[in-house]
Amino acid sequence: MVYSLANGVPPAGVAFAAAMLLAVALTLCVVALLTIFAREWCVRSWTRHGASLAHLSRLLEGATGVALVLIGLAPFVSVI
CATH class of the missing domain: 1.20.5 (Single alpha-helices involved in coiled-coils or other helix-helix interfaces)
Structure with missing residues (x-):
């Protein structure tokens, strides 16, 4: 963002920040979903093969x- 402001292209900095925000949000959503599925798999596996x-x-x-x-x-x- 600072680099884009220094070079006179603020929209590029805003676009970069938005892309980073979306990437972080997507990563956190994927990790949350994998955690839910992994927990269910572990519980099923433990009850079946305890x-x-x-x-x-x-x-x-x-x-x-x-x-x-x-x-x-x-x-x-x-x-x-």
């Missing part, structure tokens, strides 16, 4: 714990 997801969650937590212990012990183990 026990399997709980088991997978426990398995991943255990694997993460083992990986952290191994990373912590790595400096103390001499690799030849």
